[in-house]
Amino acid sequence: MYPFILERPRDLSAALALGAQAGRTDAPAEYIAGGTDMVQLLQEDVRRPERLVSLAGLLDDGIEFGLQGLRLGAAATMADVAAHPDVVQQFPLISDALLNSASPQVRNQATMGGNLLQRTRCPYFRDVGYEACNKRTPGSGCAALDAENRWHAVLGTSDNCIAVNPSDLAVALVALDATVEVRGAGGERSVPLADFHRLPADTPHIETVLEPGEVISAIMVPANPAARRSHYLKVRDRASFEFAVVSAAAALDMDGDRIRQARVALGGVGTKPWRVPEVEAALAGASLDPAALRQAAALAAEGAQGRGSNDFKIELMQRAIVRAVETAGARA
Numbered sequence: 001m002y003p004f005i006l007e008r009p010r011d012l013s014a015a016l017a018l019g020a021q022a023g024r025t026d027a028p029a030e031y032i033a034g035g036t037d038m039v040q041l042l043q044e045d046v047r048r049p050e051r052l053v054s055l056a057g058l059l060d061d062g063i064e065f066g067l068q069g070l071r072l073g074a075a076a077t078m079a080d081v082a083a084h085p086d087v088v089q090q091f092p093l094i095s096d097a098l099l100n101s102a103s104p105q106v107r108n109q110a111t112m113g114g115n116l117l118q119r120t121r122c123p124y125f126r127d128v129g130y131e132a133c134n135k136r137t138p139g140s141g142c143a144a145l146d147a148e149n150r151w152h153a154v155l156g157t158s159d160n161c162i163a164v165n166p167s168d169l170a171v172a173l174v175a176l177d178a179t180v181e182v183r184g185a186g187g188e189r190s191v192p193l194a195d196f197h198r199l200p201a202d203t204p205h206i207e208t209v210l211e212p213g214e215v216i217s218a219i220m221v222p223a224n225p226a227a228r229r230s231h232y233l234k235v236r237d238r239a240s241f242e243f244a245v246v247s248a249a250a251a252l253d254m255d256g257d258r259i260r261q262a263r264v265a266l267g268g269v270g271t272k273p274w275r276v277p278e279v280e281a282a283l284a285g286a287s288l289d290p291a292a293l294r295q296a297a298a299l300a301a302e303g304a305q306g307r308g309s310n311d312f313k314i315e316l317m318q319r320a321i322v323r324a325v326e327t328a329g330a331r332a
């Protein structure tokens with residue numbers, strides 16, 4: 001680990017001034033919240049900031065539910081959000097996604113803001129022994145393209161990067177039309193989560209639309225009749241403490257035995273949390289008949305591109321959609 005100075009600013013304005021460059025490749029300063037991802041990146045020499053700017057105690061950690069929906073402070077922990085009665089009852093998809101993430105110890109420490117900004121688990125990104133990684137070192141190439149890429153994306157990829165966005169929470173939130181509240185030196189703004197993460201294209205090192213130094217201050221999830229009848233299905237290599245191979249978030253508004261409106265998003269397959277509007281449109285008005293679900297799910301595969309050892313994900317993600325929608329539909 002490279003030496004760094006830990007800054008503990010007194011208030012958010014001071015933090016924003018200190019972190020003015022945070023969030024860029026080789027930035028001289030970086031923010032740290034719960035530290036569960038950042039400390040790993042420091043230990044592995046993937047990040048080498050001169051200064052770490054602690055956000056501890058500076059951001060809201062509240063969880064509020066009202067007529068407008070759910071507001072999650074950026075500093076709320078994964079554990080507190082997953083266990084909150086309003087989240088469990090009104091937004092089970094969010095609670096499911098969080099409880100299927102990491103371990104109890106990590107969830108006690110990790111925050112909402114940090115979760116949405118955690119870095120990819122691409123092994124070539126996390127191991128500095130691999131020189132070719134456009135995300136870590138722009139212009140160096142991509143070690144994953146012609147190597148073992150079982151963990152990599154089939155949607156939203158480019159010839160410069162095929163890394164998966166690893167956040168389970170983000171998949172649930174994008175299905176529910178969440179927005180991210182952002183604070184920077186220039187003020188506040190609100191960004192739909194669907195537009196928050198960027199496709200890699202030819203700049204995979206720029207992962208979000210955050211400007212240098214901006215922080216996530218809160219997440220808003222609008223009230224929606226589909227939110228209660230929802231399910232997060234996570235397919236992984238072992239039953240716990242593992243990232244998704246493929247995941248599917250489904251939320252349904254039912255009209256008797258027919259789907260009035262569906263919200264579906266995928267994880268483990270996209271370079272960003274992947275909403276599938278074409279699948280949602282096909283599900284509107286359909287019954288929960290397996291053949292109809294399978295036909296709708298097949299639309300998710302349009303544009304999908306495997307790179308060899310991840311080809312299996314294209315079939316698996318369709319099956320995951322069917323299972324997630326069936327399970328959500330069976331919920332009272």
Ligand SMILES: Cc1cc2nc3c(=O)[nH]c(=O)nc-3n(C[C@H](O)[C@H](O)[C@H](O)COP(=O)(O)OP(=O)(O)OC[C@H]3O[C@@H](n4cnc5c(N)ncnc54)[C@H](O)[C@@H]3O)c2cc1C
Pocket residue numbers: 030031032033034035036037038039055059074100101102103106109110111112113114115116117118119166167168169214215216217241242243244
């Ligand atoms: C062993 C292990 C298993 C895991 N398994 C899963 C899993 O199955 N599913 C899953 O989704 N996640 C998993 N994770 C990832 C975990 O969810 C993240 O590490 C965690 O959510 C990050 O939150 P944090 O507060 O600790 O962020 P930090 O580590 O403090 O920060 C992460 C990044 O976000 C930035 N940051 C943090 N907060 C803000 C903010 N408010 N504004 C701007 N920038 C900010 C930091 O600069 C840093 O770049 C796992 C992690 C570990 C260690």
Ligand code: SF4
Pocket residue numbers: 120122123124125132133134135136141142143144145160161162163204
């Ligand atoms: S997939 Fe992306 S993160 Fe992984 S090695 Fe290639 S450029 Fe780096």
